[in-house]
Amino acid sequence: MKYILFLLLSVFISNSQIKKEQLDLMPWPQKVDLTAGTFALSKNFKVNITGNPDARIFIGATRFLRRLDGRTGLFFEQDFLTKINEVPEAQLQINCTRSGKIEINENESYQLSIDSNKIVINAETDLGALHGLETLLQLLQNDGTAFYFPSVNITDSPRFTWRGLMIDAARHFQPVDVIKRNLDAMAAMKMNVFHWHLVDDQGWRIEMKNFPKLHELASDGNYYTQEEIKGIVKYADDRGILIIPEIDVPGHASAILSVFPEIGSKIDNGVGSYAVERRSGIFNAALDPTNPKTYEVLSAIFDAVCPLFPSNYFHIGGDENNGKEWNANPKIQEFKKKHNLANNHDLQTYFNMQLVPMLKKHGKNVMGWEEIMTKDMTKDAIIHAWRGTNEGLASGGSLIAAAKNGYKTVLSNGYYIDLMLSLESHYKNDPISKTVLLTPEEKARILGGEAAMWSELVTPLNIDSRIWPRTAAIAERLWSDESVTDMVSLRKRLKTVSFRLEELGITHIRNKEVILRNISNNQNTISLNDFTNVCEPLKNYTRNGGGKKYFMFSPLSLFADACASDASDAIDFDTAVNKYLKDKNIENQKGVTHFFEKWITMNTDLVHLSTNAPLIQPLLPLSKSLSDISKQFLLRFDDQQTLNPTILNDLLEQCNSKKQADVELAVYSSLKKLL
Numbered sequence: 001m002k003y004i005l006f007l008l009l010s011v012f013i014s015n016s017q018i019k020k021e022q023l024d025l026m027p028w029p030q031k032v033d034l035t036a037g038t039f040a041l042s043k044n045f046k047v048n049i050t051g052n053p054d055a056r057i058f059i060g061a062t063r064f065l066r067r068l069d070g071r072t073g074l075f076f077e078q079d080f081l082t083k084i085n086e087v088p089e090a091q092l093q094i095n096c097t098r099s100g101k102i103e104i105n106e107n108e109s110y111q112l113s114i115d116s117n118k119i120v121i122n123a124e125t126d127l128g129a130l131h132g133l134e135t136l137l138q139l140l141q142n143d144g145t146a147f148y149f150p151s152v153n154i155t156d157s158p159r160f161t162w163r164g165l166m167i168d169a170a171r172h173f174q175p176v177d178v179i180k181r182n183l184d185a186m187a188a189m190k191m192n193v194f195h196w197h198l199v200d201d202q203g204w205r206i207e208m209k210n211f212p213k214l215h216e217l218a219s220d221g222n223y224y225t226q227e228e229i230k231g232i233v234k235y236a237d238d239r240g241i242l243i244i245p246e247i248d249v250p251g252h253a254s255a256i257l258s259v260f261p262e263i264g265s266k267i268d269n270g271v272g273s274y275a276v277e278r279r280s281g282i283f284n285a286a287l288d289p290t291n292p293k294t295y296e297v298l299s300a301i302f303d304a305v306c307p308l309f310p311s312n313y314f315h316i317g318g319d320e321n322n323g324k325e326w327n328a329n330p331k332i333q334e335f336k337k338k339h340n341l342a343n344n345h346d347l348q349t350y351f352n353m354q355l356v357p358m359l360k361k362h363g364k365n366v367m368g369w370e371e372i373m374t375k376d377m378t379k380d381a382i383i384h385a386w387r388g389t390n391e392g393l394a395s396g397g398s399l400i401a402a403a404k405n406g407y408k409t410v411l412s413n414g415y416y417i418d419l420m421l422s423l424e425s426h427y428k429n430d431p432i433s434k435t436v437l438l439t440p441e442e443k444a445r446i447l448g449g450e451a452a453m454w455s456e457l458v459t460p461l462n463i464d465s466r467i468w469p470r471t472a473a474i475a476e477r478l479w480s481d482e483s484v485t486d487m488v489s490l491r492k493r494l495k496t497v498s499f500r501l502e503e504l505g506i507t508h509i510r511n512k513e514v515i516l517r518n519i520s521n522n523q524n525t526i527s528l529n530d531f532t533n534v535c536e537p538l539k540n541y542t543r544n545g546g547g548k549k550y551f552m553f554s555p556l557s558l559f560a561d562a563c564a565s566d567a568s569d570a571i572d573f574d575t576a577v578n579k580y581l582k583d584k585n586i587e588n589q590k591g592v593t594h595f596f597e598k599w600i601t602m603n604t605d606l607v608h609l610s611t612n613a614p615l616i617q618p619l620l621p622l623s624k625s626l627s628d629i630s631k632q633f634l635l636r637f638d639d640q641q642t643l644n645p646t647i648l649n650d651l652l653e654q655c656n657s658k659k660q661a662d663v664e665l666a667v668y669s670s671l672k673k674l675l
Helices: 002-014 056-072 126-138 176-188 212-217 226-238 254-259 292-308 324-328 330-338 344-360 397-404 423-427 440-445 463-467 470-479 487-504 510-519 526-532 568-582 586-610 614-638 645-654 668-674
Strands: 031-040 047-051 092-098 110-114 119-125 147-156 162-168 193-200 242-249 313-317 365-369 382-385 408-411 446-453 535-537 663-665
Touching: 047 056, 056 092, 056 126, 056 226, 056 487, 092 126, 110 126, 119 126, 126 147, 126 176, 162 176, 162 463, 162 470, 176 193, 176 226, 176 463, 176 487, 193 254, 212 254, 226 242, 226 292, 242 292, 292 344, 313 344, 324 330, 324 344, 330 344, 344 365, 382 397, 397 408, 397 440, 423 470, 423 487, 440 446, 446 463, 446 470, 463 510, 470 487, 510 526, 510 614, 526 586, 526 614, 568 586, 568 668, 586 614, 614 645, 614 663, 614 668, 645 668
Parallel strands: 047 092, 092 119, 162 193, 162 446, 193 242, 242 313, 313 365, 365 382, 382 408, 408 446
Antiparallel strands: 031 147, 110 119, 110 147, 535 663
16 A cells, blocks of 8 residues: 555656756756656665765765755654665665865766666765765755655766865854854855965964964964864865865964064064954054064974865965065065065065975965965965955956966955855856956866955854855856856745755854844844845945954944845845836836835834834934835825926935945835836
């Protein structure tokens, strides 16, 4: 009887064929061929592994089972995978030829085949197999009674070998659990490089057994023990992720110089001449490249830190050294003349080249921000391109220059997710420009890209909402074919991906409500949530007023911290406006006026809430402006009144204000279209 019911269920599901555009895969695979039929899931579902993989595949396959179990509630009978070929009759067969190496240019390809009674993942390495398991999870479908996988053949591999995320733990410290949950999310999006920014003006975050004063005096008690670092490295390795540590020198050196002032470049560099910075910005503190003790200290630091990280690269920073301390120090100026160093860039190259053998001793090559690129820099270095139009330079210019000059290079310009720019701006930002002619060899030197999460304006409470789900779009840009660019498809798939990230502990959805409850004084948050759906945080670092508004110990729990880029109602409103302007029929008009009615009610509710919630008060001017212009538009649409254009334009400009609550109304441009 059970067999007959299972057979009937299989027949029912197989008649519900899914279309390719219904799949919520991300990153989109290189080749997807749907075939007739489905694979029906039951509690008897099991996994078997063959070949010669690394032990990480057992951890990954067990994690896959638990996540699939959590989504379906089937309570699979299989517990933990620990051995090769322990369940030969299993429905899911994973075949790995060899152990994958956690390094760039490793084979991460896989083939996934699903038919009505068997699922097969074939991969040369366990890294590819882990990616195949993530794709399989994303393929899960359901109807009203059952869960199933569609029959499909997928052949997949990454376009770029470097698909990274940088988290700055030096400014606002990010605890171990924040790092681990983001590693889980990276793995789900097939990202493979975690760049860990550990040292800056605002803090030293590594336990140093040879120089304990660094973590004792320059971290405010917030640092990673060496055992915690080893644990995170292992955690990342189990997920196929390479960790690149960064200690930023010779600039951004306030923290290290607060402990070792004698290697600073100030003329008077005695005790107390440097301090850990409490604000963000670019500071003058710089190591003295002419002082032998500078290199003694750095060599001892690298001797202690390098063994914690197995990767072949070490990021030395090298950015934003303004040279003011160097220019003011006669001894340093005399050194430049003696060594025929024409400028501070040449002096910094001299400094950088002293670090190369220190790192080589530990089997590591240099990586640094684009300022390290000069004619004398070793070609083993990776140039990290970050500057663009914000800095008055051509977007991605240094990436092209690096590739043409023989350097391997990684792009972060255009992937600065802390700028709160649009999803589309990141998604359409391809590492290989179509307007620049590159040889095949030069293209091969462009390793990929890296999302950059600087932490001036994030704490563990809101950091996930700044990284996800936008970074999933960056992950797709770095994995999928360059032709995959459709924004409608991306937004549709991202809605599913976003909520699925919650099962990995990502807090971008739930912590929004935590912030709103605080703002509302535990009152109803519906109107506040509605307002977040039309507001976005101020962009391009304008929120922080040149680094002077917030301290590195400031909590970030205000309305702006509950808002995100790509406000959802703003996107829907723009769609409705465009539809109405194309065809001004009654149905399309209602699609627009629905929003006006919603915003008028929202403002009334916010005013009511504010009587018992002081943190709502700063929102009211902007909410009122939106409500006022909504009333005017309703008079035009519903009552057919002719409105005074001067009044409308004045109201519109009030909606363009960026002076309230660190946010801007994302519907401004759409409202302007209606005028």
